[in-house]
Amino acid sequence: MITTEFVAGSPCWLDLGAPDVPAAAAFYGAVLGWDYESMGEGEDMEGGMFRKDGKTVAGLGKLTEEGARPAWMIYYTVTDADETTRAVERAGGTVRVAPRDLDDWGRMAQYSDPLGGQFAVWQPGTNKGVDLVDQPGSLSWTELYTSDAAAAKEFYGGVLGWRFSDMELPGGGGTYSLITPAGLPEERMHGGIMQVGEDVLAPANGRPYWHPVFAVEDCDAAVAKVTANGGSVQMGPEDAEDVGRLAVCLDPSKADFVVLAPATRS
Numbered sequence: 001m002i003t004t005e006f007v008a009g010s011p012c013w014l015d016l017g018a019p020d021v022p023a024a025a026a027f028y029g030a031v032l033g034w035d036y037e038s039m040g041e042g043e044d045m046e047g048g049m050f051r052k053d054g055k056t057v058a059g060l061g062k063l064t065e066e067g068a069r070p071a072w073m074i075y076y077t078v079t080d081a082d083e084t085t086r087a088v089e090r091a092g093g094t095v096r097v098a099p100r101d102l103d104d105w106g107r108m109a110q111y112s113d114p115l116g117g118q119f120a121v122w123q124p125g126t127n128k129g130v131d132l133v134d135q136p137g138s139l140s141w142t143e144l145y146t147s148d149a150a151a152a153k154e155f156y157g158g159v160l161g162w163r164f165s166d167m168e169l170p171g172g173g174g175t176y177s178l179i180t181p182a183g184l185p186e187e188r189m190h191g192g193i194m195q196v197g198e199d200v201l202a203p204a205n206g207r208p209y210w211h212p213v214f215a216v217e218d219c220d221a222a223v224a225k226v227t228a229n230g231g232s233v234q235m236g237p238e239d240a241e242d243v244g245r246l247a248v249c250l251d252p253s254k255a256d257f258v259v260l261a262p263a264t265r266s
Contacts, residue, residue: 002133002140002190006077009160009181011142011190012122012129013075014212015059017068019253021046024060027251031225031259032137032214036060055131057138069203070253073110073120074142074210076160081107081123087159099123113155117144117208121160134215140260141213142179142191149177149195152208156193164193170241203256211248211256219245219261226251226259 006012018024025036028050034057038048047061063070078084081099088095088111096118097110105127110120122129132138146152153164161182166175177193180186198206216222219237226233226249234256236247244262251257 001187002142003188004129004131004133006124006129007181007184008077008079009162010077010188011074011139012077012124013059013120014072014130014139015061015075016070016072016255017061017063017065018070018251018255019063021048021060021062023252025050027229027231028060030229031222031231032216034058034137052132052135052137055138057130057132069205070251070255071118071204071209072212072255072257073118074212075108075120075122075129077129078121078123078160081109081121084121084159085109085111091155091158093155093159101125113152113208115146115148115151115208116204117146117152117210119210136215136217138215139212140215140262141258142210143213143258144191144193144208144210145196145200146193146208147195147198147201147206149175149193152193153177203250203254209256211258213246213258213260216259216261219247219259222259222261223247223249 028034034050034052049056050058085095085099092114094112099107099109101107104125106125107123112118134140156162162179164177166177169176178189179191180189223233223237230252232250234248237245239245242263244260246258246260248258
């Protein structure tokens with residue numbers, strides 16, 4: 001499970017790059033019950049924070065990178081962003097945004113793994129990360145779709161210190177690799193890696209991609225809100241044994257995310 005007790009290698013932040021910030025704010029407000037607080041002035045609303053019940057759950061910014069697709073970026077806690085950058089380069093990854101300070105909040109950097117999957121890291125200062133996780137309307141899991149799970153595990157294990165445990169999906173669905181930060185028990189699993197075909201990677205033009213999983217109280221109700229507000233559904237809703245009921249969705253600008261009503265824990 002994801003917690004706000006952030007440790008090295010655990011997800012701590014996420015933000016959405018959207019071509020239309022007001023439209024994205026309205027969509028996620030309707031689907032996940034988020035409030036949007038602009039960090040700028042005027043009507044352009046170039047960026048700000050999503051909050052749920054007054055607690056920060058994500059960021060939102062204007063997509064400005066030429067040729068980039070609208071997508072969620074997931075950040076993982078590190079103790080030294082500069083050393084992580086060197087580790088990324090040694091492992092064959094690419095530095096997209098070199099480490100830089102965001103006032104006294106912390107130090108961030110963004111990368112691509114060797115196959116093109118994009119992710120980011122956060123070296124905390126006064127800001128450790130989001131305020132709410134693993135509750136309805138907040139991040140509950142992170143997931144990488146890739147064409148080469150073995151290569152992904154080697155890269156991320158070396159860079160972020162993750163350890164993995166593999167499970168076979170029912171019905172011959174393949175192998176799913178569960179991610180746990182180094183030194184923590186499996187109860188602190190925070191994500192998974194799934195090897196998929198070219199058709200699944202089509203939204204990212206064949207490159208691997210990370211997406212967030214948001215907890216919801218009712219998956220079908222959340223999906224109805226997605227479609228009613230201009231989004232679409234790639235898969236589901238469907239039940240996953242011991243996981244819950246989930247659906248893979250696209251927002252109106254085609255950024256992907258998952259909604260999950262977790263299975264009741266006995």
